[in-house]
Amino acid sequence: LFTSFVELLSMETENTAAASIAIRKMAVSVIDSSDLRLILSVLYIMVEVMRSPLDTESDEQRHNRSMFMEDLVTPLVGDEILPVILFSMITKFCSGSAPHFPMKKVLLLLWKVVLVSVGGLRELQKKKNEVREKYGLPPLPEDTYEVCKNMRASSPPTSAADLIEQQMPRRAFRGGKRSSLDNDPFENSNGEDNIFNDVDGNARQSSDEDTPPTPPRPATPTVVHQKTLPWKPKVRQKDLEQFLDTTRMKFVGFQVKNDLASLAGLPHPIHEGVKVLKEHLYISLTEIQIKREEEIAKNPFSKPETDVANSPVEILFQAILPNLPQYMIALLKILLAAAPTSKTKTDSINILSDVLPEVMPLTVLQSMKLGIDVNRHKEIIVKAISGLLLLLLKHFKLNHVYQFEFMSQHLVFANCIPLVLKFFNQNILSYVTAKNSIPCLDYPGSVIGEQPELTAETLESGDNQPYCWRNLFSCINLLRILNKLTKWKHSRTMMLVVFKSAPILKRALKVKQAMMQLYVLKLLKMQTKYLGRQWRKSNMKTMSAIYQKVRHRLNDDWAYGNDMDARPWDFQAEECALRACVDRFNQRRYNPHSADPDFKPVDTCLHSVLGEDIDLTEEFKQNYERWLEMEVYSNYIDWDQVINC
16 A cells, blocks of 8 residues: 555656646645645655554564555665655756645655654664674663753853843842852753743742741752753764874973873873863764775775665665755755745745645634744745754764765755854744644644634634644754754854854844753853854853853863964865865765776686686687788787887
8 A cells, every 4th residue: 555655646746737737827825736645645654653663562563554654665666776766856846847735744744754764863873783782882871862861051141231120129139149150051951841941041039028037947858960061071083093193292302103001101190180071981883984085095805895784874875876966956956945034036946835724714713824834834834844854864874974975965066054053043032932732723623523613712722731742843843954054163163253143143042941942052062162252251151051061071262262273275175085084985986987997896807707707709710710800900000009008
């Protein structure tokens, strides 16, 4: 049944008649994609049901689910797998050749297909520890989600106007004076009810005159938590090598390459420093993969690559590799059109073709319902694209770092960094707390029980949640994508500085959610050394939050700005060198015909190809001497010229 619906989907995507009708229409509506939406809905239900295993799952059900996951990365129609079919639908939609494609359903199905076939982020964490164990490395020191669960969100940095408003009531009554040293910058609780508070982060308190004195009650025992850093500090091998090179040049006068053990001639405090650095040394899979690629480039015959696993991630990357730049551009185009900050233009793509009715609403109630539905439609598109991009980036990085770098470079070339910054250049607190939903029409209430009458009151009455989980999920995903693109990349970090991302990111700290604040602070940390001393001086609360919540690199001078390598031409050379390594990797692994034939291995064994008996035809045997006389002996050959060529 699943294969049949995939075939139907492929047939509908190649339906040129429906596409030509949609192109000629002035406004494409939901009627033009009724068949496609039905097929995509059935496929989505199948994928979503198979994604979540049952608590009491039998062996047969487990086997069927594993077979279904294999079918998702197996060519079912021609030579294309289902993700490639969906990606091609996105590119056709963005090119204008198929404006009637329902993009929301296509993106949701594509995201869930990738999620089921390669696994979610929890499965990725387990795979990463398994691969690290394979290379003899210790497991990951922490789980990001567990750390963020126990992390308390901090108060957002206040502006000058907020500081004046805070100081005015304090001057009125100063009965209980409290030292500023007792104030914890992480003052709100971890409960969801206090995630969104006032902008200054202070709860509203009444004066002592309004509240009667409460009788004393017995004290309850409190659990004292030891104040420690949430993350274990890390040191890269590159940082340790730079530290040893600098100290050896200072105290000994020469450097010793690729030697991390000998400390002869160095003072005792340096010995202790090296010991601390080695205790926190973290070797990533990226470093191992890059070192392996360097060995293959130097010794292509003695150390060839023979351990390429045919995993679902590898199959997916091979399938989307030829058209990956077009796929990334198409996704970012749709993300730009769905962003709340984007303005409606005549030349932009129409992502509302599967939500706008054929006849526009005539009453105010219908217009309000359509407006809510349009905003919800855009939010779902942003959620699907952000989840898909983050999932692909993380899985490609685990599979091979140069697959991740290939996708990252094309995202950067397609202006993903300024696009994400433009997305956050809005009232992000209002976006996260927006309620573009109608509870009485949400599933499963829309199909269970008696349906209430749709009135203005039911439209305005929303749920009691203080935030929209969908928008919060999208914001965290986009911040993580931005971190993935800019981490350890000086040229891309300078892009954050050039596009003036610091005030945009500081406004995002108003959302008092621990994980979102963590990734905002990471983005601010990597560019503090380029923002200048005055910025750091006037943003000490943000600097303190970075120190308390972001992982420490023991020899990283992020807070001081002593970066001597901040030269644009060095950054450009670094980006070009990375691109050359990525191109060499793709040519070697995925384009075997590009190699020089003179350097390919030749079979000279007499027992294999050269020892085979070849049956010659009678016609060839009879005319062999004549062929030699005409083609070989009669033709003059300048052997000197042949040798010189």
